[in-house]
Amino acid sequence: MSVERTGPARLLSTLEPFVVAPWWRFGSLNLRPFGVAVRPDNCFDVLSSRAERLLHRLVRLDRLTFGPEGMPMPRWLFVDGSALPGVISGLGIRADELPPRAVQRLGLEARPSDLVPLAMYIAVPARPPLVWYGHNLASLNRQLPEMELGGLATLTKALGLSIMRCTTQIGATQWTSAALHVHARFGPMELLTAWTPAHANPATLTYKLELDESLLERVAQGIRPGMVTEDPFWIEPRDHDAIRALEERIERGKRFAVVGPPDRKGRVPVAPVSPHQAA
Ligand SMILES: CC(C)(COP(=O)(O)OP(=O)(O)OC[C@H]1O[C@@H](n2cnc3c(N)ncnc32)[C@H](O)[C@@H]1OP(=O)(O)O)[C@@H](O)C(=O)NCCC(=O)NCCS
Structure with a gap:
């Protein structure tokens, strides 16, 4: 850590x-x-x-x-x-x-x-009382390099979720998105879908994060979660066959989570949800 x-x-x-x-x-x-x-x-x-x-x-x-x-x-x-x-x-x-x-x-x-x-974070209540759907996270960090705003999106999301008193957050993001670096800071992202035809871009994952105030405060302080498993398998964001195969396993009842940020090649680490994590 x-x-x-x-x-x-x-x-x-x-x-x-x-x-x-x-x-x-x-x-x-x-x-x-x-x-x-x-x-x-x-x-x-x-x-x-x-x-x-x-x-x-x-x-x-x-x-x-x-x-x-x-x-x-x-x-x-x-x-x-x-x-x-x-x-x-x-x-x-x-x-x-x-x-x-x-x-x-x-x-x-x-x-x-x-x-x-x-920077802004937008969410709407999804399932009462404290589940929120986060649908927008935007930061001008990269447009204003002279201001040295590194960590802005991460802090903005943590603050927003605390303001909303959110304890479960769901969201949708593309496998290729840089935002996975931010979302993965909040712990394992359980996959609700890996392939999402309902979205304009089906190579979109939907995820669920379980949160509490102390976790959000740690994220806001810049503390990174450790990788949940030492032995993930890696999803190549443009390998649609692999993403669809993962989706089939999810639809058959298997549970998986994104367990860390993308690596240098953009590959995303995924692991089965262990029984003791199952809600
Ligand atoms: C993606 C976005 C929100 C990141 O904002 P940011 O303020 O730069 O993010 P942070 O500084 O909090 O970054 C947290 C981590 O993500 C990494 N990261 C952020 N953008 C990255 C990128 N484009 N490529 C690689 N890593 C990136 C940062 O390096 C940092 O990791 P580190 O601490 O290990 O270096 C911002 O670039 C943006 O608004 N993009 C366009 C809109 C978008 O895609 N939103 C997300 C939709 S779900």
């Missing part, structure tokens, strides 16, 4: 958490995740016109991150499928604290005192 104490702590000292949700949800949220207070003026009721300018910048954040992936969200989805049924949380910085010309370079419209979101 290795610990990076400087990165996440530094991010939390320079960036501000924010939350966008309908007014009726705020009472059930944890607005002091890991003791970090979300300022009242960084809590935005999605139905209020006060949220308008931040929502514009969140759409821009999505375009900058998911646009190159070919999966930008339609604008209406920020309300219909995100902040109204669920929660958008993230980390941002005041526009006048960004590096010179970053606002223009990123194509943002912001007054100097405006909060500019640099």
Whole structure:
């Protein structure tokens, strides 16, 4: 186990958490995740016109991150499928604290005192009471190398799940996605599917993470989980035959989990779920 104490702590000292949700949800949220207070003026009721300018910048954040992936969200989805049924949380910085010309370079419209979101996590309640479906994780770390934002997506997801009081998270991601490096930080990702024809890209896995507050806090501190097994088998993300064979085994009742981040070749480590892990 290795610990990076400087990165996440530094991010939390320079960036501000924010939350966008309908007014009726705020009472059930944890607005002091890991003791970090979300300022009242960084809590935005999605139905209020006060949220308008931040929502514009969140759409821009999505375009900058998911646009190159070919999966930008339609604008209406920020309300219909995100902040109204669920929660958008993230980390941002005041526009006048960004590096010179970053606002223009990123194509943002912001007054100097405006909060500019640099990362967001979006989830919606899936099965009551505490299962959430995470459908968007975006970070500008790679677009703003001069800011040294390493660990931003990991911290944003951990904060968001704590804000939502989530104890089980499900999600869908492509076998080729760099986000697997982030999601694998939260422990074994049990595979609900390996091949997902319901998705626009069937080479998508759906997964389940079992969480608690202390695990989320460890992830937020930069602590990595150890590999659950020394002996995984490896899925090559473009080997659709192997992915479909894995799916067949799952549909026959076998249980598997992604047990670590992709290796240098992009191969993803998978192992059977051991009986003592079975819920
Ligand atoms: C993928 C994404 C969320 C990562 O954001 P980030 O802030 O750079 O992520 P973090 O700094 O928290 O990275 C955590 C780990 O993932 C690794 N990682 C992140 N992006 C990576 C990439 N493109 N290739 C390889 N590793 C990557 C980091 O190196 C780090 O591992 P390390 O600590 O061992 O070095 C961001 O690049 C993004 O928004 N991409 C486009 C949208 C997307 O694909 N979202 C996920 C959809 S499920």
